[in-house]
Amino acid sequence: MSRLPYEKPTIIKHYTGLANKLGRGPSRRDLARIDGVSIDALIEQYGTPLFVFSEHTLRQKYRDTHRAFTLRYPKVQISWSYKTNYLDAVCQVFHDEGSWAEVVSEIEYGMARRLGVPGNRILFNGPYKPEESLRVAIKEGAHIHVDHYDELYLIERIAKELGTRIDVALRINMDTGILPRWDRFGFNLDNGEALDAIRRVHAGGHLGIEGLHTHIGTFMLDPAAYGRAAAKLAGLAKQVKETTGTPVKYLDFGGGFASRATLHAQYAPGTDASPPIDDYAEAITSALLAAGFPPSELPTLMLETGRAMVDEAGFMVSRVVGNKRLANGTRALVIDAGVNVLFTSFWYRHDVLPVHDRGGMMEETVVYGPLCMNIDVVRPSVLLPPLEPGDALVIRPVGAYNLTQSMQFIRLRPACVLIGENQQVDLIRAAEVLDDVKGPERLPARFQPKRAKKA
Numbered sequence: 001m002s003r004l005p006y007e008k009p010t011i012i013k014h015y016t017g018l019a020n021k022l023g024r025g026p027s028r029r030d031l032a033r034i035d036g037v038s039i040d041a042l043i044e045q046y047g048t049p050l051f052v053f054s055e056h057t058l059r060q061k062y063r064d065t066h067r068a069f070t071l072r073y074p075k076v077q078i079s080w081s082y083k084t085n086y087l088d089a090v091c092q093v094f095h096d097e098g099s100w101a102e103v104v105s106e107i108e109y110g111m112a113r114r115l116g117v118p119g120n121r122i123l124f125n126g127p128y129k130p131e132e133s134l135r136v137a138i139k140e141g142a143h144i145h146v147d148h149y150d151e152l153y154l155i156e157r158i159a160k161e162l163g164t165r166i167d168v169a170l171r172i173n174m175d176t177g178i179l180p181r182w183d184r185f186g187f188n189l190d191n192g193e194a195l196d197a198i199r200r201v202h203a204g205g206h207l208g209i210e211g212l213h214t215h216i217g218t219f220m221l222d223p224a225a226y227g228r229a230a231a232k233l234a235g236l237a238k239q240v241k242e243t244t245g246t247p248v249k250y251l252d253f254g255g256g257f258a259s260r261a262t263l264h265a266q267y268a269p270g271t272d273a274s275p276p277i278d279d280y281a282e283a284i285t286s287a288l289l290a291a292g293f294p295p296s297e298l299p300t301l302m303l304e305t306g307r308a309m310v311d312e313a314g315f316m317v318s319r320v321v322g323n324k325r326l327a328n329g330t331r332a333l334v335i336d337a338g339v340n341v342l343f344t345s346f347w348y349r350h351d352v353l354p355v356h357d358r359g360g361m362m363e364e365t366v367v368y369g370p371l372c373m374n375i376d377v378v379r380p381s382v383l384l385p386p387l388e389p390g391d392a393l394v395i396r397p398v399g400a401y402n403l404t405q406s407m408q409f410i411r412l413r414p415a416c417v418l419i420g421e422n423q424q425v426d427l428i429r430a431a432e433v434l435d436d437v438k439g440p441e442r443l444p445a446r447f448q449p450k451r452a453k454k455a
């Protein structure tokens with residue numbers, strides 16, 4: 001009898017899904033439909049990877065946010081943060097709900113204008129606004145949020161040259177008791193720089209101050225930080241009135257509310273750990289109402305919410321391309337969507353759910369994307385049942401930032417579809433083709449491939 005070769009044993013921990021003292025295991029093992037639409041049907045028509053957005057969730061999130069604030073404060077305006085997701089269809093859903101646009105670059109400004117958003121409904125943020133774009137935005141009545149002194153001097157120069165007075169908002173940073181402290185954008189409140197800037201603007205005589213803006217961070221899990229920001233910004237607004245004699249029209253609290261995604265380091269899932277939107281609304285509005293503005297001078301509460309309104313509306317549909325076992329016995333899957341289009345995988349433990357659960361024991365699995373890059377890990381560890389090449393998976397929530405921060409590295413960016421309220425499915429971005437990548441390139445004539453000479 002010949003001896004069989006030695007095979008190292010692999011010990012696999014099995015999960016039954018029963019409750020333990022810390023709660024239950026994942027409560028669902030599969031997801032076959034999004035807003036009632038069969039994912040199999042979507043794959044059949046559009047292939048994978050595929051971004052799927054839910055119009056119902058977009059509208060619901062907008063309405064929840066708007067309602068939470070308007071219930072508590074009489075003057076509220078939401079401006080959709082383009083950088084979070086600037087698919088035209090997504091922006092248009094928010095504009096349709098009443099949202100203005102918040103943009104941070106000249107191309108985002110152009111995107112909003114192309115969608116028909118008038119200049120006076122655009123908030124123009126960002127540390128670099130090229131002069132040409134500032135001139136256009138000023139002409140069109142956009143709300144310019146000044147980031148630093150050099151930008152202030154530039155706008156002042158433009159105002160002098162045009163012989164007009166330009167109203168601007170100042171971007172302010174401050175200590176709100178959270179770390180890391182975001183102090184690279186705007187003027188610092190705590191060291192007096194913000195008040196100096198206000199005095200400087202007033203003394204210049206060419207600019208007015210229509211608003212104050214602060215964006216204290218992103219995925220902020222502590223609503224109380226917004227309460228502190230609101231109290232401080234309201235205090236500064238009073239100093240604007242004292243200095244210039246004119247009350248500010250708006251106080252803008254930027255974005256930063258947490259979606260229900262789960263950070264890698266977080267113990268509880270985001271669905272339990274992220275504060276409800278009402279907690280943020282309560283913190284901001286009670287600080288503003290307590291600030292004692294005369295009713296006729298009550299500033300509009302401006303918001304530039306991004307992530308919290310779009311993240312859960314976005315899904316990535318992907319397919320398994322291979323199974324493997326790592327040297328230490330860990331089960332691994334390779335799927336056709338990686339960090340090129342799921343950039344937020346670096347920070348968040350996204351749900352990864354099979355479209356069909358064919359049964360079998362759940363096993364801790366590392367989920368790799370298709371990139372030839374070691375860091376292409378979609379989930380370092382997730383419980384999954386056995387899956388075969390071709391089996392589909394859904395990754396969620398991925399509506400925020402993944403598309404705008406996607407990179408075209410060795411693969412083409414996928415198609416995006418929107419599921420409408422009536423389950424109508426529309427293609428809102430076609431899958432890229434090779435020409436989209438190579439189209440802008442020019443190959444010097446001397447490098448043109450030599451054609452084989454005809455015999």
Ligand SMILES: Cc1ncc(COP(=O)(O)O)c(C=O)c1O
Nearest residue numbers: 081215218255256304305306307
């Ligand atoms: C100025 C400004 N406003 C709004 C946002 C949107 O933030 P979030 O997606 O965290 O709501 C950002 C994002 O970084 C921002 O820089």
